[in-house]
Amino acid sequence: MSSSYLPATTESLALANEAKDPSEAISILYRVLDDPSSSPDALRMKEQAITNLTKLLTDENRGEDLCSLLTQLRPFFSLIPKAKTAKIVRGIIDSVAKIPGTSDLQIALCKEMVLWTRAEKRTFLRQRVEARLAALLMESKEYSEALTLLSGLVKEVRRLDDKLLLVDIDLLESKLHFSLRNLPKAKAALTAARTAANAIYVPPAQQGAIDLQSGILHAEEKDYKTAYSYFFEAFESFNALDDPKAVFSLKYMLLCKIMVNQADDVGGIISSKAGLQYLGPDLDAMKAVADAHSKRSLKLFEIALRDYKAQLEEDPIVHRHLSSLYDTLMEQNLCRLIEPFSRVEIAHIAELIELPTDHVERKLSQMILDKKFAGTLDQGAGCLVIFDDPKTDAIYPATLETISNVGKVVDSLYVRSAKIMA
Known part of the structure; x- marks a missing residue:
């Protein structure tokens, strides 16, 4: 940064725009921000310079410089309205988020800004930065810290009745509880988010996020038809905005179709x-x-999981449902293969299903314990012995029914005798 400043004027901004390379333009804009003038025109030009500088630093992937810029601008923030300060701070934090591999930097920046906003008593800005920090902590899997931060924040925001921020916080809390596998609390937080959203106008992107989370929770409860309708609503919201989340909504729609045996669609x-x-x-x-x-091919299923590992295995929502689908598909295939046999080698079954022998053996033992079929594993001979389905003896149900009827007769006689005695 140069020691000599440039006046905060239109000409200085034009000079930065005409610079031959980004480094020169960045240097000019820093010099404009060093102008000590605090006239209304100068402040307006500095705001434009901050916008241009933020864009240039983002394009150059200079995350550290963006963080330093926020620190440098603190004296300037005391000269402009709090609403404009909040807009600039959130804009710079959003710009840092656009730079890949800056998760730790974003967390450090948000923590630093929370301390500054507390010192400056800028409550509304602090609450929004804390909500952003909680989201970043959740992405970094720092669940306990994020939950502690959110639990205090949600009480404070409810007291102030800031509905729009409350929707964001409740939705974030729902995602956090879902990540911790606490479905009742995740559903309760989502219901709170919907209640707050019904009282105000909610931007389409936020409404899409609510629908997406609703679909995820319904899918977790195996209600795939309802989940599909929510994913469709989310897709329409994101598609209208050209939001990258649209592809995830569409992906989950397709997942629901597969899970309800409508893969042909x-x-x-x-x-x-x-x-x-x-x-x-x-x-x-x-x-x-x-x-x-x-x-009904496990081999093709495994090839898909291998070829599209990033899209299937690394997406926790898809992975969870596909694991269940894989188990179901494997059980159906094994039941179909062992049906003709009363005794069969496990290696032969593994060869037919084209899977490792130890994998098939583990699955067969699990199916026997789950009573999917009657049989036993003879590990000494490496065979599966299938028993005939035990015939149900009709005597026991008939006996239980007779005893039940006798009990009703006795109760009826007792009531009658009580009336006669009375």
Whole structure:
């Protein structure tokens, strides 16, 4: 940063725009911010300079410089309205988020800004920065710290009745509890977010996020039809805004179709006008899974999981449901293969299903314990022995029914005798 300043005027900003390379433009804009003038025109020019400088530093991936800029601007913030300060601070934090690999830097920046806003008694800005910090901590899997921060923040915001921020916080709390596998609290927080959202105008992006979370929670409860409708609503909201989250909503819609045994519909949705906009690895992954499910092929399923690991295995929501689907598909295949036999080698079953022997053996033992079929594993001979289905003896249910009827007769006689005695 140069020691000599440039006057905060239109000409100085034009000089920065005409600079040959970004480094020169950044240097000029820093010099404009060093102008000691605090006239209304100078302040307005400095605001424009901050906007331009933030964009240039973001394009150059200079996250550290963006953090330093926020520190440097603190004297300037005392000269402008608090609303403009909040806009600039949140804009710079958002710009740092656009730079890849800056999660730790964002957390450190938010913590620093929380301390500054507390010292300056800027309550509304602090609450929004704390909400952002909680979201970053959740992404970094610092769940306990995020939950502690949110629990204090939600009480404070409810007292101030800031509905828009309350929707964000409740939605974030729902996501956090879902990550901790606490579904009752996740549903309660989502209901609170919907209640607050019903009282105000909610931006489409925020409404889409609420619908997306609703779909995720319904899918977790195996209510895939309701989940599909929520994912569709979220997709429409994000698609209208060209939001990157639209592809995730579409991906989860396809997942719901697969989970309700309607894998044949997947191809039609992908080839629709809306689906063609988002062609890529995510939709290709779901198409591969749908094909494997339609053909009841575990081999194709495993190939899809291997080829699209980033889209399937590393997405926790898809991975959880596909694990359940894989187990169901494997059980169906094993039941179909062992049906003709009364005694069969485990190695032969593994060869037919094209899976490792130890993997098949573990699954068969689990199915026997779950009473999916009657049998036992003879590990000495490496065989599976299947028992005939035990015939149900009709005597026991008939006896229980007779005893029940006798009990009713006795009760009836007791009531009658009581009336006679009375």
